[in-house]
Amino acid sequence: MFNHDELHQVAHTAPIISHLQRLAPTAKIEVITSSELQTAAVKQHLAPDLPQPVFWSIKSDRLSKISEKALGNLLPLTRISGLMANTELFSCFDALVVPETTTTFLKTKCGMDKPKLIFFPHGAGDRSIGFSKDIRHFDYVLLPGEKTRKRMLDAGVIRSGNHRIVGYPKFEARSEQPQRRFFSNDKPVILYNPHFDPKLSSWFKYGEQILDHFASQSEFNLIFAPHVMLFRRKLLASIEHRMLKVRHNLSQRYLNADNIHIDTGSPRSVDMSYTRAADIYLGDVSSQIYEFIKNPRPAIFLNSHNAQWQTDPNYACWKFGPVLDDMSKFQETLHQSLPLKLHFRKIQAEAFHQSFSLDANKSSGERAAEAIADFVDIERLPRQNIECRTDAPAIGSMPQAVAI
Structure with missing residues (x-):
C-alpha cells in the first residue's frame, strides 16, 4: 500500500x-x-x-x-x-x-x-x-x-x-538504467539536496545564497533537487520539532541559468537520477546521502541550526565530508573537495556497508x-x-x- x-x-x-x-x-x-x-x-x-x-x-x-x-x-x-x-x-x-x-x-x-x-x-x-x-x-x-x-x-x-x-530494493529499481547527463559540458556537477524539515533544512537560511553563488560562476554545474515535499507546500511544518516556516518562491534568475538544473519534484528527483549524476553532494539531513555514497564521492554538509552533531547519531552522515556552520568558507571548501580525501572514502565505504546488506x-x-x-x-x-x-x-x- x-x-x-x-x-x-x-x-x-x-x-x-x-x-x-x-x-x-x-x-x-x-x-x-x-x-x-x-x-x-x-x-x-x-x-x-x-x-x-x-x-x-x-x-x-x-x-x-x-x-x-x-x-x-x-x-x-x-x-x-x-x-x-x-x-x-x-x-x-x-x-x-x-x-x-x-x-x-x-x-x-x-x-x-x-x-x-x-x-x-x-x-x-x-x-x-x-x-x-x-x-x-x-x-x-x-x-x-x-x-x-x-x-x-x-x-x-x-x-x-x-x-x-x-x-x-530501491537500488535494483535503477540498476539497469543508463546514467543520464543533465549538462552539455564536463564541468563538475554539484547536487544540492536540502530537506524540507523547517528546523533541519539548510534551505531557509542558506538556500538563496547557494543558488546565487552558482548562478554567478562558471566552474561548476548545479542540480537543485530538494526533498520533494519542500516545494509542495508554502507552509512547511515539523511535527517532530514543533516548528513552522514559510517557503519563498524561486527567483526567475535561477530558472534561466544555463549551469543550474532545477527539479522541485519530478520522478527523477526520487529515482536516484541525480545522486548518480553528481560529482559532489551538498545537503543537510536527507537520507539520499546514503544512496549517493553507493559510489563514494565528496560530500559537504550545511549546519544551519547550530547542531552539536559530532557525537549525535542523528547526524552520523555528517562524518562523510566537511560540515560548514556558515557560508564564509563555502567556495574554498568546494574547491578542496575534489578529489575525495582517502579518510572520507573509508568512512563512506564503512557506513554504506553498515547501512545496506x-x-x-x-x-x-x-x-x-x-x-x-x-x-x-x-x-x-x-x-x-x-x-x-x-x-x-x-x-x-x-x-x-x-x-x-
Whole structure:
C-alpha cells in the first residue's frame, strides 16, 4: 500500500511486488494507491512478463485536505482519512506492506487486528523520526541493514523475532538504467539536496545564497533537487520539532541559468537520477546521502541550526565530508573537495556497508519477498479466491479478492 502525498516512497517497496508474485503464485498480491500518479509509478516497477496485480484506489475526502492545509500541515489528515474510509477493504487482506508509519493508525485508533502490518522504512537515513515509537505497532519490520536494526533495537521499536534484514530494493529499481547527463559540458556537477524539515533544512537560511553563488560562476554545474515535499507546500511544518516556516518562491534568475538544473519534484528527483549524476553532494539531513555514497564521492554538509552533531547519531552522515556552520568558507571548501580525501572514502565505504546488506547472489526484492512469505506463512493460505465486498473501487475491471 502507498498512502502518501508524493512518490518518494514508491521505489522502496514496489520492486518487491513482482518477486512476491513469482515466489507465491497461488497467493493474491494486490496494490493499494491513493493517486493516479502513484499507480503509474508502481507499474513502472512491475515485471512485464507477469500478470498485472489488482490495483485498488483509496482517496481522502475534501474536508480532510482543507483541514490539513488550515492546520499548517501539522497532521497527516488526508492519509488518516484515507485509512478510516477503507477499513472494510483493509480487513480483507492478511497483510499490508507499507513504507510509512501512518498505517499504524489502523491498530492504534481503529482497533484492527487484521491485516498484519509489515513495514519497510523509506530510506536508510539518520534522523530520529526514522526510529519513532510508531514502529513498535508493526507486526513485522523489514530492514535495509545492520545500522537501522541496531538503532531500532536500541530505541525499543523492534524486538527479536519480528524483523529481518533484507537489503534495499530501491537500488535494483535503477540498476539497469543508463546514467543520464543533465549538462552539455564536463564541468563538475554539484547536487544540492536540502530537506524540507523547517528546523533541519539548510534551505531557509542558506538556500538563496547557494543558488546565487552558482548562478554567478562558471566552474561548476548545479542540480537543485530538494526533498520533494519542500516545494509542495508554502507552509512547511515539523511535527517532530514543533516548528513552522514559510517557503519563498524561486527567483526567475535561477530558472534561466544555463549551469543550474532545477527539479522541485519530478520522478527523477526520487529515482536516484541525480545522486548518480553528481560529482559532489551538498545537503543537510536527507537520507539520499546514503544512496549517493553507493559510489563514494565528496560530500559537504550545511549546519544551519547550530547542531552539536559530532557525537549525535542523528547526524552520523555528517562524518562523510566537511560540515560548514556558515557560508564564509563555502567556495574554498568546494574547491578542496575534489578529489575525495582517502579518510572520507573509508568512512563512506564503512557506513554504506553498515547501512545496506546487499547480496551479490540474491536481490533485495527477492529477500524481502521471502521474508514476507515466511512471516505470513503463504504456503498454508487457501488456494481458492475469497470474495470480499467493499465500497472502495478497484482500478480497471479486475475482480475483488483477498490479497497478501
